[in-house]
Ligand SMILES: Cc1cc2nc3c(=O)[nH]c(=O)nc-3n(C[C@H](O)[C@H](O)[C@H](O)COP(=O)(O)OP(=O)(O)OC[C@H]3O[C@@H](n4cnc5c(N)ncnc54)[C@H](O)[C@@H]3O)c2cc1C
Ligand code: SF4
């Protein structure tokens with residue numbers, strides 16, 4: 008092999024890398040490595056000037072390999088691949104050395120971190136010499152989409168795609184559409200009706216020529232890859248578009264069709280919009296939920312408002328109402344995160360109460376008031392103007408609710424160590440509303456496994472990048488929208504749904520999609536037909552050709568995990584871009 | 600023990616003028632802006648909070664409202680337009696009604712019609728009383744000396760009797776104020792103020808009363824000046840009436856030793872009350888932006904009293920004795936309700952409460968634990 012001409016680009020990542028790693032020392036070390044024609048450092052390699060520098064060097068200095076020492080390849084490999092491609096270099100001639108996540112972010116000692124960075128760069132330089140030019144493949148993109156969940160997010164995404172003229176299969180577990188929003192009365196902060204928001208959407212979905220809704224249905228399996236998925240859906244009675252297709256009045260009930268016959272659907276993309284469930288308030292004992300009859304959850308209050316009857320179990324109008332925030336949220340014991348919508352929902356209740364029960368006193372007991380959304384601060388202000396009494400309790404210092412004494416003019420008393428006054432106080436209450444938070448649905452792990460996406464520690468689905476790629480997932484072709492990814496309000500859920508639809512429409516518009524050229528190959532001459540790899544492949548990407556007694560990798564399904572490569576007793580399997588020479592060269596480089 | 604919240608108190612305070620309290624979200628800007636908020640006395644935010652929560656006992660025990668001079672800095676800085684300055688003003692009204700044991704003050708603040716009716720009634724009774732006195736014992740054509748329509752020694756005697764009643768009423772209220780702010784508060788927090796401190800700090804009372812020194816620390820000096828002039832004029836007039844009424848009323852020649860003071864005080868009173876009325880009508884300054892009905896009743900009374908006082912003097916010097924006597928009766932119809940109603944039950948009570956509050960505030964700082972630990976109680980025998 009001819010001596011390659013390698014360009015090494017060390018990124019300072021602002022100060023992210025440079026504050027620990029001595030980038031100039033890394034450049035000097037790289038300059039001394041065999042085959043390195045250029046080595047340099049720059050503040051932000053991923054910026055346009057950074058990329059242009061690589062392109063110019065490839066063209067002017069006749070480079071044929073590029074090493075970028077920067078962040079994780081998960082972050083910017085595609086960026087730099089595109090850059091080298093621009094200079095007519097094969098994109099697989101690029102190798103990245105992760106000196107941020109694997110180095111500067113995890114080490115404090117500058118000297119040792121710099122040594123490690125040099126080692127990682129050396130490994131990349133050694134490896135890249137053995138890279139081969141690979142061509143990624145194009146596969147057809149099926150324009151149909153499977154939407155999981157018929158809440159506001161799922162409905163919006165489905166309509167967006169269907170209006171563009173593409174087929175959508177909308178699978179809803181419950182026997183009605185609308186999701187949790189169907190249980191809500193007015194919506195914060197503009198006090199428009201949830202029913203109005205949903206009605207038109209549900210109506211259109213049910214009558215849309217391009218939407219096939221399945222109610223009380225469940226996806227049983229999803230196979231294939233982006234552009235070419237096959238889903239099996241269990242449908243009650245075999246037909247989804249039943250008559251029970253209206254907005255429901257109660258919580259999501261699992262559809263109960265007796266006979267379930269599966270339908271097989273061909274789709275190119277999947278949107279997961281399976282939403283959330285509410286926190287179970289009875290898990291917190293101080294609040295007496297389940298024991299004190301007039302302690303209710305926000306959803307129970309929504310129902311009261313929808314029915315137009317705000318009263319205690321004794322049938323009286325409450326004179327004092329207390330609203331308790333962060334039930335199950337922002338606590339060490341339950342969920343550490345903020346559920347994001349309950350603060351504004353609480354303010355909405357204050358307004359609803361003041362207009363429905365004139366003369367009633369509303370106490371709003373919060374930890375902090377989170378009023379960050381558009382129009383929300385103003386809503387908060389207006390809630391003060393209608394004389395809502397705001398009180399602040401300490402995180403993890405729960406208020407305690409107890410029954411009042413016979414002589415009191417209220418049914419219950421809430422003891423709070425109130426932060427804004429520094430006093431231990433008692434709030435009178437006839438009705439207590441617990442602002443229950445959102446949590447991941449009980450079956451979210453199952454859904455995650457089914458569509459091949461991951462969950463964070465709280466069970467929410469993980470996006471590809473929290474800031475730059477919030478609706479894609481690490482599984483190409485599978486998108487997430489709405490509250491299944493994290494608590495959010497209606498505007499954010501809708502925005503995500505539309506974003507996911509736009510991403511899919513972009514793929515459909517291109518007609519075909521590029522599939523990574525990295526996959527495993529079986530040398531049929533060497534394969535003994537032992538079939539060990541067949542069972543091992545987690546993606547069922549290996550088929551056995553009985554007539555030839557050989558195994559074969561279906562390249563489009565292979566994710567290049569390498570399990571089969573390591574397991575094959577005949578050494579017949581080779582992973583493209585992860586060949587033995589490449590890996591050994593890398594090891595030598597690290598250890599040198 | 601937890602303190603019970605009373606969400607209804609804020610409705611009650613509305614009648615005393617506090618309308619925007621619920622808007623406060625406790626950012627603390629107001630307390631940072633207030634020139635008087637220091638050390639352990641952080642206000643007005645804290646008062647806003649006590650009020651929102653309806654902690655009545657705390658509020659009764661708070662001296663902070665009296666330490667505020669309504670410079671309005673806080674209201675200017677408030678991002679929520681919660682008008683903390685006006686809240687402090689309303690709290691002063693509310694506290695006045697709390698200190699007053701008769702309940703009359705509460706009635707007046709909550710209903711200006713009741714206050715006005717009371718003023719008119721007292722004025723009417725005054726008129727009847729003095730007209731009877733005049734027509735039975737004197738001659739309407741004689742202003743002073745023997746046979747005068749309203750002989751000064753009788754009026755003088757009446758003044759002293761009225762003053763006695765007022766002092767008793769106001770003293771009872773002052774004792775109640777002491778009880779709320781020092782007595783009861785101390786008992787609950789297990790502290791008391793040693794008697795020697797009461798004596799040692801007693802000078803603060805006349806000091807603050809006469810100099811209004813605290814007020815002068817406000818950024819804008821004019822309100823303090825206006826207030827000082829008004830207060831000194833009033834005080835001068837009071838001294839003249841209580842001790843020199845005979846020479847005040849004698850004439851027609853001018854007794855400069857007395858009248859010089861009288862003229863100065865009269866000019867001071869008329870000018871400052873006119874200025875305040877103009878300010879309130881125009882909402883010219885922070886302290887004039889919001890006006891409670893009781894503020895107007897007070898100002899108008901004072902203006903009428905000062906005006907008719909000057910008028911009778913001029914008429915007397917102009918030898919228009921009948922007119923002077925009529926003006927005198929009208930004057931008394933203003934003076935009597937002003938003193939009988941305003942001093943113990945309404946705005947004028949602050950002339951006692953403010954200096955007292957400053958005195959008490961100083962004493963609060965010097966409170967000691969009621970049960971002193973054994974070792975400090977007994978000084979070491981040998982040394
Ligand atoms: C009490 C309360 C009041 C609120 N008020 C407001 C407000 O005033 N303003 C505001 O902006 N937001 C409000 N929200 C938030 C609002 O409810 C959510 O933002 C919105 O409902 C999220 O919609 P979604 O589609 O993501 O999820 P969801 O409404 O939860 O819908 C998810 C749907 O997916 C279905 N599903 C779940 N799993 C599966 C599966 N495996 N297969 C098929 N289908 C499945 C469910 O049955 C459900 O129909 C409120 C929330 C609460 C708790
Ligand atoms: S939105 Fe408000 S009530 Fe809900 S968890 Fe966050 S802080 Fe608590």
Ligand code: SF4
Nearest residue numbers: 544565566568569571
């Ligand atoms: S590399 Fe992994 S995914 Fe690909 S065929 Fe082998 S085992 Fe399956």
Ligand code: SF4
Nearest residue numbers: 623624626627629677
């Ligand atoms: S500035 Fe206004 S909102 Fe802030 S604490 Fe003071 S009164 Fe309340």
Ligand code: SF4
Nearest residue numbers: 633667669670671673
């Ligand atoms: S009006 Fe002035 S003195 Fe009174 S609380 Fe406000 S800033 Fe302080």
